[in-house]
Amino acid sequence: MSLFRQLWLAVIASTIIAFAGSFIVSMVTARDYLEQQLAIKNNDNAASLALSMSQLDKDPITVELQVAAVFDSGQYAQVRVIDPDGKPMIEKTSPPSTGGVPDWFISLFPIESHPGSAQVTNGWTQFGTVELVSHNQFAYGELWNGAFRLLIWFGGGGMLMGLIGMQILLRIKRPLDAVVGQAQAISERRFIRIDEPTTPELKSLASAMNAMVSRVKAMFEEEAARLEQVRREATLDSLTGLANRSYFMNQLASALNDDDAPPNGSLVMLRLADLAGVNRRLGRDSADELLRRIGAHLSSHASTQPGAAAARLNGADFALLLPGNDNPAPIADQLLALLRDLVAAGLIDGEGVGHIGSGVYRHGESLASLLSRVDAAIASAEGEGNLGWRCANSDDAQCANNNADWRKVLECAIETQRLRLIEFPVANSSGTLLHLECPLRLQAAEDGEWLAAGSFMPVASRLAMTSELDLAAVNLALERLALGLPAVAVNLSGESIYDADFRQRLHAMLGHRRELAARLWLEVAEIGAFQHFDEFVAFTGLIRPLGCRLGIEHFGRQFSQIGRLHDIGLDYLKVDGSFIRAIDSQPGNQAFLKGLCGIAHNIGLTVIAEGVQTQDELDMLPELGFDGATGPAVPRV
Known part of the structure; x- marks a missing residue:
C-alpha cells in the first residue's frame, strides 16, 4: 500500500474517531441544554397564562378563548386546564411531529419536554391548574442542524489536513525517491551521488548512501589507476611514453585491415644511426633527453590527428602512423628540422646520425610490404650519409581524389x-x-x-x-x-x-x-x-x-x-x-x-x-x- 493511501486512511480514521467523540459529547450536551430550556419555557408560559386567567372572568368561554389563543400559536403539543379535583376542564392536544428529523436520530437522542404548570385563582380560592407542554420538534431540528454542521466542519477539516499531509509527504518523498533512485542505480552498477535533504533522519540516510558510493567509486578508481599502469607497462615505452613495438604493430595492422579504417595513410619512420655513440660520448642522461625530445615531438603530431599513433620501435627507431594522410612530406621536414635543432643544442654531435623514411599505403596492403618499402627508404637515406629523408615509391599508393564533389556524391547516395x-x-x-x-x-x-x-x-x-x-x-x-x-x-x-x-x-x-x-x-x-x-x-x-x-x-x-x-x-x-x-x-x-x-x-x-x-x-x-x-x-x- 502506497504512503499516500496510508496517509489518507490515517486521516479518514482519525477524522471519524474525532468526529464520533465530538458528535456524541456535543449531541448529549446540546440535548440536555434543550431539555432544560423547554422546561423553563413551559413553566414561564404556564405561569403567564395562569396569571392572565386569574385576572379575568372565569366563565367557560373566556377561559377556553385564552387557552385557544395560546395553543393556536403552534408552539405547544398540549395545553390543558385541570380543576381542583384533577378533572380536565379544557384540553388542547396536537399530533406529534418530528419536523423532518430522521427517526433514528430521534431514537438515538430523545428530547423530553417536561410540562410546566401554574395555579389559576379566583380571588382567594383556587380555580384550577394550567399545564403546558411545548413541541420538541423545534429542539430536534436545532439538534439535527447542529449535528450536520459538525459533520461538515470535520469533513472539511479532515480534507484540509489530508491535503496538508500530502504536501508534507511529497516533501518527504522527494528525498526518499532520490535514495530509491540511487539504490536502483547501484543495482545497475551505476554509482551516483544525491543531494542531502534538510530533514535530519533522511539526511543521515542520504549521507550514508553517498558515503558508500564514494567508497565504491574510490575503490573503482584505484583499480582503474592500477590497470592503467599495467596498460602503460604493456603497451608503452617507459622512457618516451610512446607506444612500444608490439602495440604499434597491432595499431598499424588495424589501420591496414580494419573495415572502418581510412582508405589510405602514411607511415613515417625515424632512425638514429649512432645512438650508442651518443650515449658513450655525451652520457646516458643526454641520450635519454634526446630520446624524450624526439618522443614528445612525435606525440604532439599524433595528438593532433584522429587515429594517429607514435611509437618507439626499438632503441633507435621511431615511427609515426598517419591514417588518412597521404602527404608525409610536411611531417618529415619538421622531423629533419627537429634533428638539426638537437644538433644545435648539443644533444647530437654530428650530422649523419638521423635518417627518415616514409611510405604512403592503401587500405588492404600487407604489413610486411609496407614495412619493407619504408625500410628501403630509410636505407636509401642512410646511403647518403647526412640527415635526409626518402619517400618509398609504390605503384599501389594512390592519393585520394581531392577534386571529387563529395558533398554531391553523399547527398545523391542518401537521396537515392x-x-x-x-x-x-x-x-x-x-x-x-x-x-x-x-x-x-x-x-x-x-x-x-x-x-x-x-x-x-x-x-x-x-x-x-x-x-x-x-x-x-x-x-x-x-x-x-x-x-x-x-x-x-x-x-x-x-x-x-x-x-x-x-x-x-x-x-x-x-x-x-x-x-x-x-x-x-x-x-x-x-x-x-x-x-x-x-x-x-x-x-x-x-x-x-x-x-x-x-x-x-x-x-x-x-x-x-x-x-x-x-x-x-x-x-x-x-x-x-x-x-x-x-x-x-x-x-x-x-x-x-x-x-x-x-x-x-x-x-x-x-x-x-x-x-x-x-x-x-x-x-x-x-x-x-x-x-x-x-x-x-x-x-x-
Missing part, C-alpha cells in the same frame, strides 16, 4: 538510397549470437563499388553530413529488425552525437518504432565519446529509456577515463582490436585486459573483443573475462 548495411556476427564463447554488427556501405555511383565507412565517413565529417548518414543507418537497422533479425548494432559518429538536432531526430525515430528498440545496439567510437563527453551523456540519457543497448567501440586507448562511465548507464564495451591481436602470446596485455573485464563487469558492462584474427586469440578471450567477440575468427552463423 544507395546505402546498405553488411553483417558481421558478434558471438559469446559458446557461439551464441549476441548481435549482428552492421557497418554502413555507400555506393558512390550507380553500379559502382560499395565503399567502406572508412572511405567516406572522414569526408562526411568534414562536410558535417554524418548525422544524415547515421540516421539512414539506424533506419536501415530498424527495417532489418522488423524483418525478424534478433539484434543489430549500428555505429554512430561522434560528430552526430554532438548535434542536439540529431539526438532529437533519432529519439523521435526510435520512439515511433519502440517495439524494435530493445533489439537495437547503438555504439560510438571511444574517441568520439570522450571528445564530446557531455553530449554523449546527454545522448545516453535521452536514448536509454527507449530500451536500446548503448556502448562504446574501439575502447582501450583512453582506458584511464573509464571512471567517467560508471554512472551514465552504458551496456557494453568493445575493446579495440589493437589490444586483441596476438593476445595469446602477450602476457602484459593479458593482465591488462583481464583487469579491464573485471572493472567493466563491476559496473555492469558486457565486454566484447574486436578484430579477433585467429582461433588462438578467440580461445584465450574467455579466460580473460570477455563476454563475446567479433572478427574474422568468429564464424558466421
Whole structure:
C-alpha cells in the first residue's frame, strides 16, 4: 500500500474517531441544554397564562378563548386546564411531529419536554391548574442542524489536513525517491551521488548512501589507476611514453585491415644511426633527453590527428602512423628540422646520425610490404650519409581524389538510397549470437563499388553530413529488425552525437518504432565519446529509456577515463582490436585486459573483443573475462 493511501486512511480514521467523540459529547450536551430550556419555557408560559386567567372572568368561554389563543400559536403539543379535583376542564392536544428529523436520530437522542404548570385563582380560592407542554420538534431540528454542521466542519477539516499531509509527504518523498533512485542505480552498477535533504533522519540516510558510493567509486578508481599502469607497462615505452613495438604493430595492422579504417595513410619512420655513440660520448642522461625530445615531438603530431599513433620501435627507431594522410612530406621536414635543432643544442654531435623514411599505403596492403618499402627508404637515406629523408615509391599508393564533389556524391547516395548495411556476427564463447554488427556501405555511383565507412565517413565529417548518414543507418537497422533479425548494432559518429538536432531526430525515430528498440545496439567510437563527453551523456540519457543497448567501440586507448562511465548507464564495451591481436602470446596485455573485464563487469558492462584474427586469440578471450567477440575468427552463423 502506497504512503499516500496510508496517509489518507490515517486521516479518514482519525477524522471519524474525532468526529464520533465530538458528535456524541456535543449531541448529549446540546440535548440536555434543550431539555432544560423547554422546561423553563413551559413553566414561564404556564405561569403567564395562569396569571392572565386569574385576572379575568372565569366563565367557560373566556377561559377556553385564552387557552385557544395560546395553543393556536403552534408552539405547544398540549395545553390543558385541570380543576381542583384533577378533572380536565379544557384540553388542547396536537399530533406529534418530528419536523423532518430522521427517526433514528430521534431514537438515538430523545428530547423530553417536561410540562410546566401554574395555579389559576379566583380571588382567594383556587380555580384550577394550567399545564403546558411545548413541541420538541423545534429542539430536534436545532439538534439535527447542529449535528450536520459538525459533520461538515470535520469533513472539511479532515480534507484540509489530508491535503496538508500530502504536501508534507511529497516533501518527504522527494528525498526518499532520490535514495530509491540511487539504490536502483547501484543495482545497475551505476554509482551516483544525491543531494542531502534538510530533514535530519533522511539526511543521515542520504549521507550514508553517498558515503558508500564514494567508497565504491574510490575503490573503482584505484583499480582503474592500477590497470592503467599495467596498460602503460604493456603497451608503452617507459622512457618516451610512446607506444612500444608490439602495440604499434597491432595499431598499424588495424589501420591496414580494419573495415572502418581510412582508405589510405602514411607511415613515417625515424632512425638514429649512432645512438650508442651518443650515449658513450655525451652520457646516458643526454641520450635519454634526446630520446624524450624526439618522443614528445612525435606525440604532439599524433595528438593532433584522429587515429594517429607514435611509437618507439626499438632503441633507435621511431615511427609515426598517419591514417588518412597521404602527404608525409610536411611531417618529415619538421622531423629533419627537429634533428638539426638537437644538433644545435648539443644533444647530437654530428650530422649523419638521423635518417627518415616514409611510405604512403592503401587500405588492404600487407604489413610486411609496407614495412619493407619504408625500410628501403630509410636505407636509401642512410646511403647518403647526412640527415635526409626518402619517400618509398609504390605503384599501389594512390592519393585520394581531392577534386571529387563529395558533398554531391553523399547527398545523391542518401537521396537515392544507395546505402546498405553488411553483417558481421558478434558471438559469446559458446557461439551464441549476441548481435549482428552492421557497418554502413555507400555506393558512390550507380553500379559502382560499395565503399567502406572508412572511405567516406572522414569526408562526411568534414562536410558535417554524418548525422544524415547515421540516421539512414539506424533506419536501415530498424527495417532489418522488423524483418525478424534478433539484434543489430549500428555505429554512430561522434560528430552526430554532438548535434542536439540529431539526438532529437533519432529519439523521435526510435520512439515511433519502440517495439524494435530493445533489439537495437547503438555504439560510438571511444574517441568520439570522450571528445564530446557531455553530449554523449546527454545522448545516453535521452536514448536509454527507449530500451536500446548503448556502448562504446574501439575502447582501450583512453582506458584511464573509464571512471567517467560508471554512472551514465552504458551496456557494453568493445575493446579495440589493437589490444586483441596476438593476445595469446602477450602476457602484459593479458593482465591488462583481464583487469579491464573485471572493472567493466563491476559496473555492469558486457565486454566484447574486436578484430579477433585467429582461433588462438578467440580461445584465450574467455579466460580473460570477455563476454563475446567479433572478427574474422568468429564464424558466421
